[in-house]
Amino acid sequence: MIGRLNHVAIAVPDLDAAAEQYRGALGAVVGPAIDQPDHGVTVIFVELPNTKIEFLYPLGAESPIQNFLDKNPAGGIHHICYEVDDIIAARDKLVATGARVLGNGEPKIGAHNKPVLFLHPKDFQGCLIELEEV
Amino acid sequence: MIGRLNHVAIAVPDLDAAAEQYRGALGAVVGPAIDQPDHGVTVIFVELPNTKIEFLYPLGAESPIQNFLDKNPAGGIHHICYEVDDIIAARDKLVATGARVLGNGEPKIGAHNKPVLFLHPKDFQGCLIELEEV
Numbered sequence: 001m002i003g004r005l006n007h008v009a010i011a012v013p014d015l016d017a018a019a020e021q022y023r024g025a026l027g028a029v030v031g032p033a034i035d036q037p038d039h040g041v042t043v044i045f046v047e048l049p050n051t052k053i054e055f056l057y058p059l060g061a062e063s064p065i066q067n068f069l070d071k072n073p074a075g076g077i078h079h080i081c082y083e084v085d086d087i088i089a090a091r092d093k094l095v096a097t098g099a100r101v102l103g104n105g106e107p108k109i110g111a112h113n114k115p116v117l118f119l120h121p122k123d124f125q126g127c128l129i130e131l132e133e134v
Numbered sequence: 135m136i137g138r139l140n141h142v143a144i145a146v147p148d149l150d151a152a153a154e155q156y157r158g159a160l161g162a163v164v165g166p167a168i169d170q171p172d173h174g175v176t177v178i179f180v181e182l183p184n185t186k187i188e189f190l191y192p193l194g195a196e197s198p199i200q201n202f203l204d205k206n207p208a209g210g211i212h213h214i215c216y217e218v219d220d221i222i223a224a225r226d227k228l229v230a231t232g233a234r235v236l237g238n239g240e241p242k243i244g245a246h247n248k249p250v251l252f253l254h255p256k257d258f259q260g261c262l263i264e265l266e267e268v
Contacts, residue, residue, distance in 0.1 A: 001161030004184045008142060008214055012259045021258070025231040026216075027135030048216075050138045050184040055259075076260035077211045080142055082160070082182075097159040124155070125146045125189075126209035 001090055002082040006112075006132050007045075007052040011068050011078040015044060015057040018075075022046050022053070033057075036111055040064055043111060054111075079118070079128035087115045087133035099123040107133070135224055136216040140246075140266050141179070141186040145202045145212040149178060149191040152209075156180050156187070167191075170245055174198055177245060188215075188245075213252070213262035221249045221267035233257040241267070 012018040015033055023030040029047040036043060040063035046053035056078055058066045068078055084090040087107050095101060100120035110116030110132060119129040146152040149167055157164040163181040170177055174197035180187035190212055192200045202212055218224040221241050229235060234254035244250030244266060253263040 001159075002182065005139070005142065005182050005187075008139065010259050010261055018259050021231075025135075025228055025233065027227075048136065048139050053139075072260055074256050074260035076255075077214070080211070093161075094159055097155075099159065121210075122208050125144050125152050126206055127144055127211055 001093065002084060002131075003134070004083045005051050006081040006083045006130075006134070007054045008080050009054040009056050009078045009130075010075060011056045011065050011072065012075045013069055013073060015042060015055060018055050019044050028053075035059055039111055041111070079130050081116075081130035081132050083134040084131050085133070087117060087131055090131055091117055094119065135227065136218060136265075137268070138217045139185050140215040140217050140264075140268070141188045142214050143188040143190050143212045143264075144209060145190045145199050145206065146209045147203055147207060149176060149189060152189050153178050162187075169193055173245055175245075213264050215250075215264035215266050217268040218265050219267070221251060221265055224265055225251055228253065 019030045022028045031045045033042050033044050037059060040060050042057045042059045044055040056065050091101055100123055102118040102120060107115035107117050115133045117131045121128045153164045156162045165179045167176050167178050171193060174194050176191045176193045178189040190199050192203065225235055234257055236252040236254060241249035241251050249267040251265045255262045
């Protein structure tokens with residue numbers, strides 16, 4: 001059911017510093033900062049040959065990232081995203097096993113303009129998992 | 135400098151349950167459990183189309199994973215691994231920027247029988263990063 005690892009998302013306390021370190025010391029291809037006010041984040045994508053790293057930085061007073069950074073001031077891995085072909089079928093299969101979907105259980109349009117869901121970390125080895133329909 | 139994301143490593147409190155969930159509910163290709171006594175872990179690899187997920191479970195009394203699981207009983211993402219062509223050159227470039235390498239600073243032979251190093255999470259957005267020479 002799950003396909004590619006679409007990205008690993010890292011919450012960062014300093015977006016410019018993270019971008020500069022990955023561009024410079026780590027020699028990666030780093031994109032521009034993009035504000036996503038609907039999601040309460042500013043993001044930067046690092047393009048690796050096989051997947052992406054997504055830096056997340058809080059945007060606005062209600063950012064879902066702020067609480068994570070308050071608990072993890074140095075930053076940290078926030079979630080990983082698996083691609084699925086059919087997000088409703090994936091959700092229904094997972095819910096049938098007892099796994100919990102965050103929010104109201106319905107897909108939202110994510111940062112890549114595609115339907116996404118988040119799964120409860122306690123049901124998945126302590127990892128916040130995003131499913132993205134591709 | 136960094137190339138592919140080789141894997142995302144997840145410390146899990148129950149290796150069989152994690153394997154069964156990924157094989158069943160998530161429909162992924164899950165390999166066998168492999169004891170790695172030199173590293174103090176039992177590992178299982180989940181093969182995604184573009185990268186791998188590595189489940190880590192403590193093996194032996196001195197496992198480097200036990201402390202992580204004590205702090206994170208549900209499990210959690212332990213590290214991410216980037217591939218590099220030349221691990222000595224990568225290390226020297228990173229150390230020159232002030233980044234810290236864990237241990238004695240010399241590569242060890244990792245779980246894939248290739249030279250690896252771990253970088254200090256506080257120098258990399260709170261993420262423990264493994265570099266693996268490929």
